[in-house]
Every structure is written in C-alpha cells, then in structure tokens.
Amino acid sequence: MKIGVDYYPEQWDKSMWRRDAELMAKTGVKTVRLGEFAWSRLEPADGRFDFAWLDEVIEILTGYGLEIVLCTPTNCPPLWLYEAHPEIIQVGADGKRLQIGIRGHRCINSPVFLEYAKRITDAVAGHYAGNPDVAAWQIDNELEAYPCSCDVCRDKFRRWLLGKYGSLESINKSFGNSVWSGEYSSEAQIQPPTAYPKAWQNPALCLEYSRFTSECTVEYIGQLKAVIRGYFPNVPITTNTWFCENMPDFYKMFGKLDFVSYDNYPPVRIPENPEEFYSHAFHLDLMRGIKRKNFWIMEQLSGPTGSWSPMSPAPKPNMIKGYALQAFAHGADTVVHFRWRTAATGAEMHWHGILDHSGVRNRRFTEFEELCRTASKLETVRGACIKSDVAILYSPESEWAFKIQPQTDGFYYLEQLKYLHRAFSDYGVNVDVISPDEDLSAYKIVAVPSLYINKESVTENLYRFAENGGILIMTARSGVKDSCNNCVMDTLPTVFRELIGAEVTEYDPIGWREQTIADRYGKTFACKEWCDVMKLNTAKAYAEYTDSFYSGSPAVTENQYGSGTVYYIGTVCKRDFYADLAGRLLKRAEIPAYENLPVGIEITVRTNGKEDYIFIFNNSEQDAEFELTESMYSIIWNEQRKNIRLKPFDMEVLRQ
Numbered sequence: 073m074k075i076g077v078d079y080y081p082e083q084w085d086k087s088m089w090r091r092d093a094e095l096m097a098k099t100g101v102k103t104v105r106l107g108e109f110a111w112s113r114l115e116p117a118d119g120r121f122d123f124a125w126l127d128e129v130i131e132i133l134t135g136y137g138l139e140i141v142l143c144t145p146t147n148c149p150p151l152w153l154y155e156a157h158p159e160i161i162q163v164g165a166d167g168k169r170l171q172i173g174i175r176g177h178r179c180i181n182s183p184v185f186l187e188y189a190k191r192i193t194d195a196v197a198g199h200y201a202g203n204p205d206v207a208a209w210q211i212d213n214e215l216e217a218y219p220c221s222c223d224v225c226r227d228k229f230r231r232w233l234l235g236k237y238g239s240l241e242s243i244n245k246s247f248g249n250s251v252w253s254g255e256y257s258s259e260a261q262i263q264p265p266t267a268y269p270k271a272w273q274n275p276a277l278c279l280e281y282s283r284f285t286s287e288c289t290v291e292y293i294g295q296l297k298a299v300i301r302g303y304f305p306n307v308p309i310t311t312n313t314w315f316c317e318n319m320p321d322f323y324k325m326f327g328k329l330d331f332v333s334y335d336n337y338p339p340v341r342i343p344e345n346p347e348e349f350y351s352h353a354f355h356l357d358l359m360r361g362i363k364r365k366n367f368w369i370m371e372q373l374s375g376p377t378g379s380w381s382p383m384s385p386a387p388k389p390n391m392i393k394g395y396a397l398q399a400f401a402h403g404a405d406t407v408v409h410f411r412w413r414t415a416a417t418g419a420e421m422h423w424h425g426i427l428d429h430s431g432v433r434n435r436r437f438t439e440f441e442e443l444c445r446t447a448s449k450l451e452t453v454r455g456a457c458i459k460s461d462v463a464i465l466y467s468p469e470s471e472w473a474f475k476i477q478p479q480t481d482g483f484y485y486l487e488q489l490k491y492l493h494r495a496f497s498d499y500g501v502n503v504d505v506i507s508p509d510e511d512l513s514a515y516k517i518v519a520v521p522s523l524y525i526n527k528e529s530v531t532e533n534l535y536r537f538a539e540n541g542g543i544l545i546m547t548a549r550s551g552v553k554d555s556c557n558n559c560v561m562d563t564l565p566t567v568f569r570e571l572i573g574a575e576v577t578e579y580d581p582i583g584w585r586e587q588t589i590a591d592r593y594g595k596t597f598a599c600k601e602w603c604d605v606m607k608l609n610t611a612k613a614y615a616e617y618t619d620s621f622y623s624g625s626p627a628v629t630e631n632q633y634g635s636g637t638v639y640y641i642g643t644v645c646k647r648d649f650y651a652d653l654a655g656r657l658l659k660r661a662e663i664p665a666y667e668n669l670p671v672g673i674e675i676t677v678r679t680n681g682k683e684d685y686i687f688i689f690n691n692s693e694q695d696a697e698f699e700l701t702e703s704m705y706s707i708i709w710n711e712q713r714k715n716i717r718l719k720p721f722d723m724e725v726l727r728q
C-alpha cells in the first residue's frame with residue numbers, strides 16, 4: 073500500500089525542496105500530489121507560462137523515487153484573470169457577485185473561464201506529457217455542484233429545463249406552478265432558487281436545480297479530462313471529493329473518471345454519547361461503492377485541524393496512523409496525507425500537516441514514519457478487494473430532496489443509512505454502500521433507508537431482489553415523492569406497498585420526543601423522530617408502538633415477498649434496535665458474524681481470490697482484547713495470533 077503527501081512547493085523557499093524530498097523518501101513516502109492551487113505561478117501573466125520551478129521540483133522528487141500526482145490548478149484562477157474578466161466570478165443566490173481573495177470562486181460554466189481552464193490544463197498536460205513518473209491526475213479540487221446564479225448559469229439552466237420538459241406548459245404542470253401564482257409565462261421567468269430559505273421555494277424547482285448543477289460539474293470534469301487524456305492516454309484521472317453542502321451526484325461525477333479519491337478527515341473528538349455517529353467507516357464504504365472499486369484517499373488527517381473554525385484537539389496517539397490504516401481496511405490502496413508541512417502563511421496555517429511550522433520531527437512525524445513502515449508490509453494486500461453480503465443503498469436524489477425539505481427534528485438522511493451501516497458492521501461483516509441502480513443479485517441483505525424519490529427502475533430492482541430471495545430492509549419516508557419531488561397521491565409507501573405488505577394509515581413526526589416500541593420477542597426499544605402508523609395487509613407485525621394514540625399498531629413489519637423477506641421500519645430507533653435486528657438477520661442469512669466484539673472494534677476482509685486479509689481496527693480510546701476461533705498469521709508482527717490485543721487506534725492485519 074502506498075502513503076503519499078500533499079506538497080505545496082510554491083509556498084516554500086526552493087532551498088527546502090531537496091531536504092523535503094530526501095526526508096519524504098527516507099520516511100517511506102511514495103506519492104506526492106502537486107499543483108492544485110498553483111495557477112498564478114504556472115501562468116504568471118495571461119498566456120505566459122512558467123514551468124521551470126515545477127520542472128525542478130519534479131526532477132528533485134522523482135530523483136528520490138517519488139511518483140507524482142499532477143493537478144489542474146483550476147480551483148484558484150489568478151487575480152489577473154479575475155481582473156480582466158470579472159464575469160467569471162460566481163454570483164450568489166442573492167444575485168450578488170462573490171468577492172474574490174479566497175478560493176473556488178470561478179464559475180465552471182463561464183465560457184471565458186472554461187477557455188482559460190482548458191488552456192492551462194493543456195499547457196500543464198502538454199508540458200509533462202510522456203513523463204513516466206506521473207502516476208495520476210487530479211481534476212480541480214473538491215468540486216461542488218456550485219449554485220451559481222450568474223447570467224451564463226441562469227441561461228443555461230433555462231435551456232436545460234426547457235430541453236428536459238419541452239415547454240413552459242409542461243414545466244408548469246410538472247412543477248405544480250399554480251401554487252402561489254408561480255406559473256411561468258415567459259422563459260425569462262425561470263430562475264434558479266433564490267437566497268430565501270429553500271423551505272419557501274418550489275421543491276420541484278430546487279430538485280431540478282440540484283440535478284442541473286451536478287450535471288454542470290460532471291460536464292466540466294469531462295472537458296478537462298478530455299484535455300488531459302490527449303496527452304496521457306493511460307494515466308488514471310480522478311477528482312478529490314468530500315461531503316459538502318452542495319454535493320454532486322457521486323455516481324455520475326465519477327462515472328467517467330478512472331478512480332474515486334476522497335478527502336478523509338475523521339473526527340478527532342470521540343463522542344461520549346454512544347448514539348453519536350463517530351466511525352468514518354460509512355464514508356469509506358460509500359467511496360468504495362461509487363465505482364465498486366478500490367479508491368484513494370487524496371487528503372488524510374495529519375494533525376489538529378482548524379482555520380475554518382477554531383482548532384480541533386490534536387489527534388490522539390495512534391490516530392493518524394490508525395485512520396490511514398482504517399482507509400486501507402475499507403478498500404483504499406493509496407493514502408495521501410494533507411499535508412507534508414503545515415502552512416506558515418495564508419488562511420490555512422492552523423490546519424496542521426505532518427510536520428509542524430518548526431519542521432522539527434515531532435510525535436506525529438514518528439507515528440507517520442511507523443505508518444509508512446506498516447504500509448510497506450501491506451504491499452501484498454494492494455489491489456485485494458472487498459466482497460460483501462450486505463449492502464446499504466445511498467440515493468443522491470433522496471439526499472438532495474431531504475436537504476430541500478427537512479422532515480422532522482433530528483431526522484437526517486445520511487444518519488438513517490449510518491444506523492444500518494453500523495448495525496451490520498458492529499458484527500464484523502463487510503458492508504457495501506452503493507447506488508440503488510446497482511445490480512443487487514450478489515447480496516443477501518440489502519437495506520434501503522428512506523428511499524424518498526421514486527424511480528421506476530429502482531423500484532423494480534428492489535422488487536426483483538426480494539422476489540429472488542433477498543432480505544430487504546426499508547424504512548419510513550420511502551415512496552413519498554415522484555421524480556419531480558411532488559407528493560405521490562397514494563397511500564404510503566405508495567409503490568412499495570405490495571413489497572412491504574402493509575400500508576401507512578397516518579404518520580406522527582415526533583421529532584426529538586422519545587417513545588417506545590416492543591418487538592415480538594418481548595424486547596422494548598426507544599424510538600424517535602418519526603412514527604408511521606401501519607396497517608397490515610400480507611405482512612406480520614415485528615414490533616408495535618406501546619404509547620401515544622397508536623399504541624398497539626405495528627411500527628415494524630415483516631413480509632414474505634416471492635422467496636424473500638421484506639422488513640419495513642416505520643420509525644427511527646436507537647442503536648440497540650438496529651443491532652438486535654441485524655444480529656437476527658445475519659443468522660437468518662447465514663452470514664458469518666462476530667458476536668460481542670468489544671466496542672469500537674471494526675473488522676473488514678479484503679480478498680485477492682487466493683487469500684483473505686482480515687483488518688481489525690480498534691476505533692476507540694480503550695484497550696481491546698478478544699479471542700479468534702483459530703489462530704492466523706499477522707502480517708504486521710510476522711507471527712501467528714489468536715488472542716487479539718489492540719491499543720487505542722491500533723490495527724492488526726491477519727492472513728487466513
């Protein structure tokens with residue numbers, strides 16, 4: 073496995089470059105990412121390019137055997153470009169042009185910006201074409217589905233919408249624009265959502281705008297990719313992503329890219345409340361699931377974070393190393409740390425890298441050295457993949473729609489997925505997080521929480537999965553909306569009624585209030601946020617409410633459909649309920665699981681078809697100890713192990 077670093081030579085005196093490269097190589101670093109913010113150095117004036125400094129850096133780095141990830145520097149256009157073409161700056165939803173001086177403010181739809189972005193990409197790619205040390209390319213940096221309201225974007229949105237719906241009449245009808253006299257009578261009246269709270273705006277317009285902005289990002293990536301491809305026919309191209317407010321559709325964004333890369337900043341504060349989501353495992357599984365392939369971390373936690381907010385606590389001993397290994401455990405093959413040195417200037421000087429401002433080798437550096445040594449021991453695992461019997465389905469469209477219209481206090485879409493992800497992964501089984509459009513036939517258990525927006529092909533996919541014998545878990549707020557984000561005028565969960573064999577007679581959005589449910593085995597569990605009051609058709613009750621005016625009505629149902637079984641959880645529970653259900657279903661599906669793992673222990677298996685590699689991570693602040701049923705060979709300690717003892721944030725890797 074490879075460890076890399078993000079390096080900003082343009083921020084350091086050139087006398088430091090060689091020392092840095094030498095230390096990187098000595099430490100065991102293999103990969104260095106360069107250039108994603110360096111446009112003003114690469115093109116100091118319009119059309120005047122300067123590669124001399126980067127040539128020198130690359131020559132030094134590669135001289136020490138380091139491979140390079142080159143980036144398009146397109147996230148930060150230089151000030152001369154903004155000065156000459158202020159029209160390339162994004163306009164906010166309030167109609168005001170943003171102020172420059174920070175980063176990421178370019179409008180990716182602006183033809184002027186695109187011309188310059190393609191030209192600098194062409195210049196960099198053309199200059200380094202044929203360089204065998206370029207291991208990968210990164211397009212831009214942490215791209216979002218930017219909600220820009222400049223004239224170009226407005227016009228493009230209008231054309232996009234009319235292209236999709238054919239006419240104003242059709243848009244009016246599909247959006248239900250008769251509400252509040254919102255009917256369009258001219259094309260110019262079509263506007264992106266405004267700066268008012270989304271809750272006041274037409275949810276159909278808001279969802280289409282999310283689709284549009286996401287498509288624009290995909291289109292932008294396609295244009296820069298085509299330029300790079302012309303010079304680098306075989307070098308893999310990616311973009312580094314994260315979970316941001318304006319999230320593009322990950323599946324479409326990476327559709328045409330060669331691999332997924334993710335910026336991974338797991339929390340350094342361990343929550344005291346066990347209900348709080350803490351492990352980053354869900355995000356890592358989601359990243360792997362985007363292309364159902366191994367992925368990279370392009371930025372990885374290296375020290376206290378800060379700058380955008382007051383500084384976080386320092387990562388505890390073993391965390392930096394442990395979190396990087398956790399990414400390997402979930403399918404990363406390369407982990408690139410952000411950043412080699414902590415910035416001494418600029419807005420980000422408190423977001424710490426591996427080396428502090430002093431450059432003195434500190435505790436974090438020693439841990440990083442250890443990480444590099446461990447990663448080299450894991451070289452045999454590179455390329456080995458993760459096969460899972462359990463999948464959780466993530467729908468970008470449902471996530472957008474829930475952001476547009478929050479349902480009830482405390483109810484967040486991603487948390488609905490995380491409950492189920494954690495329930496299964498606490499038993500040490502692999503879990504995939506994938507798109508609802510994927511082929512589900514290889515899975516035994518599929519959970520699809522709160523599938524809010526309907527799509528016929530996905531509905532068919534779920535029916536087929538159950539019909540063919542799968543165990544399917546659905547939850548409240550499924551089947552609620554049509555593809556326009558309008559309410560379906562049918563009894564909930566509408567298209568899934570037959571599948572779950574029950575229907576929702578009414579619902580109670582209880583928010584923070586806690587109530588209880590009792591399952592058929594006599595156990596009681598707290599529930600919160602949402603209560604679907606259910607009527608059984610072909611299903612049986614799995615759990616019932618024990619209070620409120622619907623005491624005695626089903627809260628969780630179980631239905632035989634085809635050769636499969638479908639569970640519907642009409643409420644939101646706490647961790648114990650999901651753990652209990654997951655335990656029963658794993659037994660029923662005959663999926664091997666670990667019972668009673670110590671809290672925080674995460675187990676995943678990577679396989680290359682010949683050998684299985686078992687990663688055991690102690691994601692907690694306590695020492696953990698447990699016994700395996702048979703002894704296995706530790707790749708880290710080069711000996712057989714049966715009794716597993718792990719310090720906080722330690723990782724063991726065993727070969728079966």
Ligand code: GAL
Nearest residue numbers: 213214314335371410420423
């Ligand atoms: C990422 C970004 C980096 C750096 C880092 C720390 O989101 O890609 O450039 O800003 O966060 O703040």
